[in-house]
Amino acid sequence: MFEILLIAVLVAVVATAVTFAVRARIQAEKRVRLLLTTLGGGPELAASLDVDEVVGHALDAAVELPGVDAVVVDADGIHAVRGASEEEVARAALETPPNRNLRALEVVFRYRLDEADRAASLLRAGLVVPLAARGQAFGSINAYTRSPSHSFPPETVASLERLAARAGPALDNARRFGEARRLADVDSLTGLKNRRRFHELLASELDRARRYERKLSLIVFDLDNFKRINDRLGHLTGDAVLAEVASRVKAVVRSSDIACRVGGDEFAVIMPETSLQDAEALANRIARTVAERPIGGGHKLYVSAGVAALRESDDPSELFERADEALYRAKQAGKSRTIAAG
Numbered sequence: 339m340f341e342i343l344l345i346a347v348l349v350a351v352v353a354t355a356v357t358f359a360v361r362a363r364i365q366a367e368k369r370v371r372l373l374l375t376t377l378g379g380g381p382e383l384a385a386s387l388d389v390d391e392v393v394g395h396a397l398d399a400a401v402e403l404p405g406v407d408a409v410v411v412d413a414d415g416i417h418a419v420r421g422a423s424e425e426e427v428a429r430a431a432l433e434t435p436p437n438r439n440l441r442a443l444e445v446v447f448r449y450r451l452d453e454a455d456r457a458a459s460l461l462r463a464g465l466v467v468p469l470a471a472r473g474q475a476f477g478s479i480n481a482y483t484r485s486p487s488h489s490f491p492p493e494t495v496a497s498l499e500r501l502a503a504r505a506g507p508a509l510d511n512a513r514r515f516g517e518a519r520r521l522a523d524v525d526s527l528t529g530l531k532n533r534r535r536f537h538e539l540l541a542s543e544l545d546r547a548r549r550y551e552r553k554l555s556l557i558v559f560d561l562d563n564f565k566r567i568n569d570r571l572g573h574l575t576g577d578a579v580l581a582e583v584a585s586r587v588k589a590v591v592r593s594s595d596i597a598c599r600v601g602g603d604e605f606a607v608i609m610p611e612t613s614l615q616d617a618e619a620l621a622n623r624i625a626r627t628v629a630e631r632p633i634g635g636g637h638k639l640y641v642s643a644g645v646a647a648l649r650e651s652d653d654p655s656e657l658f659e660r661a662d663e664a665l666y667r668a669k670q671a672g673k674s675r676t677i678a679a680g
Contacts, residue, residue, distance in 0.1 A: 387511070387512050387515040387516070388512060388516075389416065389509065389512045389513055389516055391512075392505065392508050392509050392512045393411050393416060393418045393509065394418075395505075396409075396411055396479060396501065396505040396509075397409050397411060397418060397420040398420075399501055400420075400479055400481055400498060400501060401420045401421050403481070403494045403497055403498060404490075404491045404493065404494050405483050405485055405489075405490045405491050405494050406421075406481045406482070406483060406490070406494060406498075407421050407422070407461070407482055407483050407484045407485075408420065408421035408422035408426070408427070408461065408481070408482040408484075409421060409479065409480065409481050409482070410422075410427055410479070410480040410482075411469075411477070411478075411479055411480075412477050412478055412480065413469055413476050413477025413478075413509060414476050414477060414513075416477065416509075421482075422461065422482060426461055426482075429461075430447060430461045430464055430482060432445060432464050432466040432478070432480050433466070433478075440468060441467070441468075441499050442465060442466065442467045442495055442498065442499055443465070443466045443467075444463065444464070444465050444489070444490065444495070445463060445464045445465075445466070446462070446463050446488045446489075447460070447461060447462055447463060447464065447488075459484065460484065461482040461483070461484060462483055462484055462485055462486065462487075462488045463482070463483050463485070463488045463489060463490065464480055464481065464482050464483075465480070465481040465482075465483075465490050465494075465495060465498060466478050466479075466480045466481075467479050467480075467481075467498050467499055467501075467502040468502065468506075469502055469505060469506040469509060470502075470506045471506045471507045471509070471510030471511075472507075472510065476506075476510065477506075477509075478502075479498060479501065479502050479505065481494070481498055523535040525598075525599040527577055527580055527581055527584075527599070528580055528581055528583075528584035528599045529581075529584060529588075530584050530587070530588075530597050530598050530599045530605070531596060531597070531598040531599070532598070532599060533598070533599070533600045533601055535598065536596075536598035536600050536606055536608070537654065537658075539596055539598075539608055540556070540608055540654045540657070540658065541654045543596070543608055543610050544648065544652065544653070544654050544657065546610070547610065547611075547648055548648075552610065552611045553610075553611055553612055553613055553647065553648065554608075554609070554610055554611070554612070554647070554648040554657075555609045555612045555613065555614055555616070555617035555645060555646065555647045555648070556606065556607070556608055556609065556617070556645070556646050556647075556648075556657055556658065556661045557606060557607040557609065557617055557620065557621045557624070557643055557644070557645050557661065558600070558604065558605070558606045558643065558644050558645075558658070558661040558662050558664075558665045559604070559605055559606075559607075559621060559624065559625070559641050559642060559643035559644070559665060559676075560602075560603050560604040560605065560641070560642060560665065561579075561583065561603040561628075561639050561640070561641060562639070562640040562641065562642055562669075562673040562674055563640075563673075564576070564579070564602075564603040564639070567579055567637060579633050579637070579639070580599075580603060582633050583603075583605075583628055583633070583639065584597070584599065584605075586624075586627045586628055587605065587607070587624055587627075587628075589627065590620070590623050590624055590627050591607055591620070591624075592609075594609075594610055594611070595607050595608065595609050595610075595612075595620075596608040596609075596610075606658075606661075607620065607621075607624075613647065614645060614646075614647035614678055615678075617645045617647065617678075618645045618676055618678045621643040621645050621676045622643075622676050624641060624643070625640070625641040625643060625674070625676065628640070628641050629641065640673065640674040641674070642665060642668040642669050642673045642674060642675060642676075643664075643665060643668060643675075643676040643677075644660075644661045644662060644663065644664025644665030644666070644667070644668055644676070644677055644678075644679060645661060645664060645676060645677070645678040645679065646660040646661035646664060646678070646679040647678075660679045661679060663679065664677045664678065664679035665677070
């Protein structure tokens with residue numbers, strides 16, 4: 339009778355354990371299904387073309403899986419952490435081995451005895467799953483657990499693999515879109531923002547300055563007698579001169595300033611939170627930097643510039659036209675000078 343009772347108890351315990359395991363697996367699969375829906379109906383699709391958003395979705399889903407206490411997404415130029423400090427992640431850093439057939443790699447961490455007093459807070463095991471797209475691995479999702487069991491439930495391993503299979507193409511798609519957008523915004527010759535992007539950024543910076551009651555100034559400048567270089571030495575030399583001028587401009591503007599090429603040899607610098615006087619000072623510094631060394635076969639270049647500061651009634655076109663008009667007056671006054679329009 340006792341043996342029958344014991345068997346019944348054991349069966350009940352096993353049944354309970356199986357029930358919990360099934361529930362955990364169902365919950366894990368439900369979470370992953372939610373993420374897969376977000377990332378798109380197929381590996382080639384993505385709900386978002388924003389890299390940060392895709393990474394955020396992946397972190398949110400992975401950290402909710404059973405047994406997962408921390409997650410890291412590492413890919414070319416991307417590093418994001420959820421549930422652990424950077425110091426912990428650095429100590430437990432994992433890399434995907436160069437094996438194209440690898441689905442997942444589980445690693446157990448063992449610590450010295452003198453760290454036993456804080457063992458409960460330590461990362462005990464790591465699970466690295468490759469992120470791949472177009473047949474190439476380019477990063478990984480790394481999951482970590484603090485569980486004393488030093489392992490992940492099987493459903494977590496399977497779910498993380500499924501997650502990576504969708505997140506990889508989605509992330510790759512977002513990165514390629516971002517790069518294409520960046521190239522569309524950049525002047526290919528100088529590496530500065532192009533004319534279209536200049537007008538977009540000027541409008542957005544003007545809105546921000548007005549919303550937060552901040553200053554905004556604009557410099558518009560061009561190269562004196564640049565046409566002579568094109569006429570005498572050809573357009574290839576002229577292009578090299580423009581590229582060198584852009585390089586010198588980048589060297590003197592602040593990180594918050596937005597340098598642009600608005601057409602031909604005309605450039606502009608949008609200067610958020612900057613007074614007219616400070617913008618005029620930068621325009622003069624640009625002129626000195628451009629003129630300090632010969633460019634393009636020994637030619638010394640000089641700059642004429644117009645500067646304008648945001649007025650209460652300005653729209654983007656009015657601010658630009660006022661700076662451009664100041665540039666025109668600098669040209670009329672003899673070139674190689676800066677005129678501030680207020």
